[in-house]
Amino acid sequence: MLPRNLQPDQFKGYPPQxxxxxxxxxxxxxxxxxxxxxxxxxxxxxxxxxxxxxxxxIDNELSHLSSLSSAQxxxxxxxxxxxxxxxxxxxxxxxxxxxxxxxxxxxxLWTTHQLDAFxxxxxxxGDRLRSTLPAGPLPMRRLGIAVIGQGVASYDTALxxxxxxxxxxxxxxxxxxxxGLLFDEVEARAKSHPVPYGHWYVxxxxxxxxxxxxxxxxxxxxxxxxxNLLKFMQAEIARPGMGPEELRSSLARLLPSDLGMDKAGxxxxxxxxxxxxxxxxxTQIFSTTFAxxxxxxxxxxxxxxxxLVRFAPRQRQKPMNELLFSTNANPEMDLAGSLVDAxxxxxxxxINQQRLPGAEQSSFLVWFxxxxxxxxIAPSLPRGxxxxxxxxxxxxxxxxxx
Amino acid sequence: MxxxxxxxxxxxxxxxxxxxSPREVACRLGRSRRDFLREAAGMALGASLMGGxxxxxxxxxxxxxxxxxxxxxxxxxxxxxxxxxxxINIPHxxxxxxxxxxxxxxxxxxxxxxxYVATASLxxxxxxxxxxxxxxxxxHPTIFExxxxxxxxxxxxxxxxxxxxxxxxxGESECRSYGSGLGARVVLPKHLxxxxxxxxxxxxxxxxxxxxxxxxxxPQIGGGEFELKQLDTILKLSVDDFMAHARTLSSPDxxxxxxxxxxxxxxxxxxxxxxxxxxxxAHSGAYSLYIDAIxxxxxxxxxxxxxxxxxxxxxxxxxxxxxxxxxxxxDQDSGGNGFQHHRTGDPASRTTWMxxxxxxxxxxxVYDSPxxxxxxxxxxxxxxxxxxxxxxxKPIKELL
Numbered sequence: 035m036l037p038r039n040l041q042p043d044q045f046k047g048y049p050p051q052x053x054x055x056x057x058x059x060x061x062x063x064x065x066x067x068x069x070x071x072x073x074x075x076x077x078x079x080x081x082x083x084x085x086x087x088x089x090x091x092i093d094n095e096l097s098h099l100s101s102l103s104s105a106q107x108x109x110x111x112x113x114x115x116x117x118x119x120x121x122x123x124x125x126x127x128x129x130x131x132x133x134x135x136x137x138x139x140x141x142x143l144w145t146t147h148q149l150d151a152f153x154x155x156x157x158x159x160g161d162r163l164r165s166t167l168p169a170g171p172l173p174m175r176r177l178g179i180a181v182i183g184q185g186v187a188s189y190d191t192a193l194x195x196x197x198x199x200x201x202x203x204x205x206x207x208x209x210x211x212x213x214g215l216l217f218d219e220v221e222a223r224a225k226s227h228p229v230p231y232g233h234w235y236v237x238x239x240x241x242x243x244x245x246x247x248x249x250x251x252x253x254x255x256x257x258x259x260x261x262n263l264l265k266f267m268q269a270e271i272a273r274p275g276m277g278p279e280e281l282r283s284s285l286a287r288l289l290p291s292d293l294g295m296d297k298a299g300x301x302x303x304x305x306x307x308x309x310x311x312x313x314x315x316x317t318q319i320f321s322t323t324f325a326x327x328x329x330x331x332x333x334x335x336x337x338x339x340x341x342l343v344r345f346a347p348r349q350r351q352k353p354m355n356e357l358l359f360s361t362n363a364n365p366e367m368d369l370a371g372s373l374v375d376a377x378x379x380x381x382x383x384x385i386n387q388q389r390l391p392g393a394e395q396s397s398f399l400v401w402f403x404x405x406x407x408x409x410x411i412a413p414s415l416p417r418g419x420x421x422x423x424x425x426x427x428x429x430x431x432x433x434x435x436x
Numbered sequence: 437m438x439x440x441x442x443x444x445x446x447x448x449x450x451x452x453x454x455x456x457s458p459r460e461v462a463c464r465l466g467r468s469r470r471d472f473l474r475e476a477a478g479m480a481l482g483a484s485l486m487g488g489x490x491x492x493x494x495x496x497x498x499x500x501x502x503x504x505x506x507x508x509x510x511x512x513x514x515x516x517x518x519x520x521x522x523x524i525n526i527p528h529x530x531x532x533x534x535x536x537x538x539x540x541x542x543x544x545x546x547x548x549x550x551x552y553v554a555t556a557s558l559x560x561x562x563x564x565x566x567x568x569x570x571x572x573x574x575x576h577p578t579i580f581e582x583x584x585x586x587x588x589x590x591x592x593x594x595x596x597x598x599x600x601x602x603x604x605x606x607g608e609s610e611c612r613s614y615g616s617g618l619g620a621r622v623v624l625p626k627h628l629x630x631x632x633x634x635x636x637x638x639x640x641x642x643x644x645x646x647x648x649x650x651x652x653x654x655p656q657i658g659g660g661e662f663e664l665k666q667l668d669t670i671l672k673l674s675v676d677d678f679m680a681h682a683r684t685l686s687s688p689d690x691x692x693x694x695x696x697x698x699x700x701x702x703x704x705x706x707x708x709x710x711x712x713x714x715x716x717x718a719h720s721g722a723y724s725l726y727i728d729a730i731x732x733x734x735x736x737x738x739x740x741x742x743x744x745x746x747x748x749x750x751x752x753x754x755x756x757x758x759x760x761x762x763x764x765x766x767d768q769d770s771g772g773n774g775f776q777h778h779r780t781g782d783p784a785s786r787t788t789w790m791x792x793x794x795x796x797x798x799x800x801x802v803y804d805s806p807x808x809x810x811x812x813x814x815x816x817x818x819x820x821x822x823x824x825x826x827x828x829x830k831p832i833k834e835l836l
Binding site (some may be wrong): 144145146147149150153195277278279314315316317319320322323326327330348351368370371372373374375377378379381382385389 | 521546547548549563565569570717719720721722723724725727728767768770771773774775776777780781782
């Protein structure tokens with residue numbers, strides 16, 4: 035099966051909005067190379083469960099592709115067309131199972147030493163698409179906040195080392211009510227610009243505050259989901275013939291209801307949360323990894339205007355089998371290790387935020403919780419300097435957003 | 437490559453961080469290693485020293501020549517090792533090993549970036565395409581087969597100490613003209629421990645970490661009569677002594693080094709290959725554990741080199757080669773998640789380094805010229821006097 039043979043009824047297995055979208059863009063799909071199309075369909079088939087920012091991106095991309103002439107499509111995709119795929123890949127059900135196709139295509143490209151060519155083709159396509167479809171202005175400047183080091187009494191090693199060249203390091207921060215001041219600012223932003231999925235609070239432990247104006251994702255609240263997932267994995271691993279790739283495929287098929295999530299919940303957010311566990315690596319065992327990956331995925335997919343992440347201590351390292359299958363409700367914690375994890379994660383938070391539109395105007399604040407160290411990156415602040423001015427978190431936020 | 441990476445690769449570069457071509461990035465990685473080593477360790481630039489071969493000068497030792505290869509632990513990046521901010525993590529390599537070594541700043545791996553398949557590629561000198569997660573032999577002859585067949589060496593003269601389940605077939609290929617009976621013996625220390633503990637691993641769990649590359653899948657460690665026999669007849673270790681020592685160790689790689697030392701003492705193989713793996717804990721996403729593992733691996737490499745000097749069979753006639761199988765993804769590559777994986781195929785994950793020290797090696801020299809990881813096997817072949825006939829790599833002239 036090749037894209038040129040696509041017919042409308044082949045999308046009948048898609049959710050309603052995805053099906054409508056696919057059929058409307060069928061003519062464009064028919065002209066795209068097989069090395070590219072399934073990766074696009076992987077997004078389209080999930081359209082009904084995508085965040086608004088993702089839907090807008092898909093809409094714009096499809097609208098643009100449909101506006102191109104055949105000659106233009108040939109020009110845009112000639113690098114993808116040059117990639118050679120196997121007949122086995124052609125015979126896969128890439129219409130209804132595009133994610134599985136992409137996984138196998140990836141393995142094939144590695145094996146046949148075509149991965150570098152694919153990378154180049156993908157990068158060139160992304161650059162060209164971005165220059166063709168420039169992002170509009172944001173309703174407000176983007177703000178990222180990372181709170182790290184919960185529970186750590188003292189720490190002598192330098193923090194924020196990767197970020198210091200990008201912003202101003204404050205070492206006389208007044209920590210009083212710091213968390214509360216951060217929440218107040220995040221909630222105020224959400225109320226002034228109530229964009230759906232536009233303002234997030236991610237916690238690697240127990241939520242410090244539940245705010246209906248925010249999109250909340252908390253590790254502790256998802257404990258029943260995580261426990262169900264680990265049980266599922268335990269059963270799957272025990273099955274004869276099971277291997278890492280088979281396990282990955284079976285995890286990818288899990289839905290929120292399979293893991294006991296409330297059917298009356300937010301379908302988009304529930305799917306997002308399930309994917310954090312089924313597609314992330316290490317999110318199932320370490321809360322710091324969960325918080326980092328959630329932040330990354332929220333930024334990549336929902337493109338929020340505000341994202342506050344608070345890291346919590348993770349459990350100490352143990353053998354993988356114990357980490358995956360232990361029922362210990364009170365595992366030993368690794369406070370210092372968690373701080374190191376979160377310090378690096380805050381760097382990745384900033385990097386991922388800088389990939390989004392409006393990066394030149396965005397701001398970022400990272401604070402060592404309960405202590406007097408913080409770093410702020412903002413267009414108005416000098417880079418690579420430190421400040422001994424005493425100020426509280428509210429004043430720092432004011433600097434970040436002014 | 438992580439499936440989701442496909443479209444993430446379309447994402448933009450990080451604002452404020454300019455885009456470089458893969459070749460430019462690889463060159464920069466090599467150059468930064470060179471500049472650092474010249475400044476910190478006072479090493480000379482290799483190009484100015486090309487001339488007579490140190491191996492020719494050391495020709496009298498050829499009969500006894502031994503080679504040890506260490507693959508440096510599952511991929512480590514520059515910023516956590518040889519970049520200025522990473523030096524704190526490798527004090528032993530910087531202070532003890534680098535001054536004695538020839539250092540190659542730009543080693544690229546153009547193959548599949550999975551640990552088993554990449555290690556198999558290192559061992560065959562061909563970019564293997566086997567399934568990374570299957571216990572299958574390499575398609576092409578391994579270095580151990582070339583070595584044993586050409587030099588007519590006994591099976592006891594080539595050993596592999598490997599970290600996990602998947603590596604138990606790495607000693608011998610499926611190539612008809614080599615293959616069966618001509619490979620290396622493979623010892624899997626975790627299997628030894630599991631067998632010695634008779635399945636009761638409660639006290640040794642920290643030494644049995646396995647398969648970090650797929651942390652979602654944690655198969656049980658095997659081990660039985662065969663492993664117990666290895667323990668007794670080859671390593672000459674009683675179960676009680678082995679178990680008692682294991683209690684003092686903190687990681688699987690420490691266990692591997694302990695077994696390696698026993699092998700050196702009891703069997704004195706001429707070709708010894710140790711695959712470290714602790715660093716691959718990075719796949720769990722915990723940066724602190726990744727850093728801890730780099731520091732441990734750094735210490736273990738120095739410990740092993742010290743053991744070489746202390747063993748009469750090895751002192752003075754051993755060449756040690758240390759190299760990662762590949763790197764890890766760059767922080768700025770949108771297709772990956774930084775240090776956590778090696779799935780993008782970006783220059784940071786493909787470009788790494790190699791250190792050679794000991795017999796026949798010019799100490800304190802940095803070589804900038806690009807080499808490939810598959811050049812290792814023909815280079816060792818040239819050093820030891822065997823032909824890596826089917827290897828696709830080339831002997832590294834700076835080592836000849």
